[in-house]
Amino acid sequence: MAVEADGVPTVAVHTHVFARLARNAARVNGTPTLRQAFVPQPVVGQSAAQLRAYIEGVDPVNQRPFIQEVIDGLTAPLTEADLTGVSFERNTPRLLEPGTEADLARRFEEERWTDYLPIVLPTEERVAAMLEGTSRKPDEVVGRMRPTNYREFWEYTVEKVAVNAVMAGARPAYFPVILAMAASGMTARQSSTTSWAAPAIVNGPIRNEIGMHCGIGALGPYSHANVAIGRAHALLSQNLQGGSVIGDTYMGSIGNVHNYACTWAENEERSPWEPLHVQHGFRPEESTVTVFLGGWYVISGYGPRATWEERFRHCLAACEPYSPPILLLDPSSAQAFVERGFTKKQQVIDWCAANAVVTAREYWDDPWIQTLIKPHAVAGVEPWAGMLKAAPDAPVRKYRAQDISVVVLGGETQAAWKMVGGNFARARIMRIDDWR
Amino acid sequence: MSALLTVHDPRGYPPKVTGKRLAPRLASLEGKTVHLVDCLFDNTDVFMRELKDWFATRMPSVRTEILRPRESWVDDPALRARVVAEADAAIFAVGL
16 A cells, blocks of 8 residues: 555455455555455465466456456556545544443444453443552553554553453453553454464462462363453453454454453462563562463373373474464473473473474475565574475474473363463563553 | 443544545556565465466566565565566555
8 A cells, every 4th residue: 555655556466255354454544445356265275277267267356357457456547536545533432322231232242342242331430440440540542452464553541441341340450450461462353364362371469469360270260350351351452453343353264262261370389480470581579461472272281291202292293383382381290390300491491492393394384484484584584594495304493492481370180281372472571560 | 211321432542544545557557567566475476476477478568576575464665665666566465
């Protein structure tokens, strides 16, 4: 779109499933008549001959020959609408028109402001009570968020975050955690075709102050605080970023159960190692929340037992290459690692980095590695540049150690562990104390 | 009759949209340079090579060149500047 502004005519090409999203993105850029041509989905996995057939075939959205759409898009005379674009303001009111409880509940659902579970209606009294959970002013801007890089940022205030916290059923004591998550700008409603979520780890004293649970069932619905904070992050993401509507602002093909809520607390008291936030330079008495882009996969297991190294290698090989794992260890599992000589968390991370090995052929045969990592490799950035030169059957390390995380949680009823996708390179650690 | 409640709107604040005009169109593509910008989605490179070949075969007077940004998902001002300086038109394969 910026190239058009500089005087060069363009046509944007998409697959047909992105038609609504692409047209809406053009509209909110002020150029609703931007020339766009479409080919059938998919392009991924298609041969050169099949893609040539797309080029010589019919645009499935505009119902005209694709190549004619492209040529006309660059040469057909402009219309009056093309010369002016469209300007408009979208005001978000502070309050809605009054209604009955049933009517308002229905409206929130129909407007897609909920996750389809019942919400707590954000009355003025409830929102005012939530605002008591912070010293920040209601009209203070907290941050900006968008569902994907191709959409515009929306902005939000402390009060708008409070509204969504009320809807999620959160209590005022949780509000500093929720504000910190909102301030991260990390959306829990990413629009990517890969169905991301935003797993988050809470560390520090606030866990116990507000009743977060990190023992038996730490990942499950066994704490009001855990569930309400995670749900608040999810609801505020979809509402404060401008929606999470299928075909418009959400394109995750399979979807993700972690989109309901996935905020967890580290069991620092039962861990043999330093907690996640201390590992990254914070003091133990500080409270933080680390928000990841992840949750695409979960692999679970037991131990470490006698064959743990083989099992870990298999599991690490199975993890998605673009998304290094957050290794979640039950305290008894962590202790067993200590007994095997892993006296520091970093040793576990280093072992995983050294043993997450696949062939170069397998590593590069991944959509996100092709899209997001290969350009760095081509530009000469290590370690990827060297991996790109590797022979197809040569072993390569999938992950850098600094992108892997280890978190201890659980209740010691079993030496269990999980690997959950979550790239630390794309995570943000937020100080909760700043939002008290 | 049920009591009426007043509740907050849960949505954030969108930016103001300012209309922008499209660039002047070309009279035709004959003899023109068209940049084919591969935005690095999986297999888009194959699509762009086929598109380049289509022009070479069916509209040989059109000069085409495939360009790639330094990485996907981010703006590349250097690439944009090159398109503006060297091309008469551009085709972006952005959402494949």
